[in-house]
Amino acid sequence: MAEMSKVAMPRTRDELEELAWRARGDLGLGPNDRVPVARLLENVLPDLLDGFEVRVVENCMLGAAEAITDAVRPIITFSESTYDGVYRDQPRPRMTAVHELAHLLLHTGQYQYAFTRRYDPLIDPERQADVFAASFLMPEFAFRTVKTIEEAMKRFGVSREAATCRARSLRMWRLIEAKPQPTRSKKKGTGKRRSP
Numbered sequence: 001m002a003e004m005s006k007v008a009m010p011r012t013r014d015e016l017e018e019l020a021w022r023a024r025g026d027l028g029l030g031p032n033d034r035v036p037v038a039r040l041l042e043n044v045l046p047d048l049l050d051g052f053e054v055r056v057v058e059n060c061m062l063g064a065a066e067a068i069t070d071a072v073r074p075i076i077t078f079s080e081s082t083y084d085g086v087y088r089d090q091p092r093p094r095m096t097a098v099h100e101l102a103h104l105l106l107h108t109g110q111y112q113y114a115f116t117r118r119y120d121p122l123i124d125p126e127r128q129a130d131v132f133a134a135s136f137l138m139p140e141f142a143f144r145t146v147k148t149i150e151e152a153m154k155r156f157g158v159s160r161e162a163a164t165c166r167a168r169s170l171r172m173w174r175l176i177e178a179k180p181q182p183t184r185s186k187k188k189g190t191g192k193r194r195s196p
Helices: 013-026 039-047 080-088 091-106 127-135 149-157 160-169 171-176
Strands: 005-007 053-057 067-071 075-078 112-116
Touching: 005 080, 013 127, 039 053, 039 080, 039 091, 067 091, 075 080, 075 091, 080 091, 080 149, 091 127, 127 160, 149 160, 149 171, 160 171
Parallel strands: 053 075
Antiparallel strands: 005 112, 067 075
């Protein structure tokens, strides 16, 4: 049975990668630059997007959502804890913020509703926002230079899950299959030879 769904203009993964790459360039970010998400939201976007607003509400106000983007106006509303996480440069809130930025750039004022019988990833706005966010935070060129998932996490400020998903989407199986190296701490008094 068909159900009414919110749909977006069809976009392939390659198209979304290109849009994310262009957005980075438009914002003055080089291919190896880590995205300063908080500064982007507070200082850059208000100057670039007419009427852009960031709103912060109590955690309970958005239900289970961490943030939402207005379907018509350039407004992103964050829960307090998510916005605090953006300012603390925490991985998940960074990804959430850029996911919402993707909705703003790709979908605000452009949503349509349609009856759909089956899932189509090309028109799914959530999938589009996820692909854009991953591409924006972890550009392919720069991501291909990392040697481990841990390096990607640190370099791009993303979670293990996000870095692993990005490696999977780029078919970088060597990163996924590599086991993280345990860190050993030296015990006091070791490492020095004592004379008898």
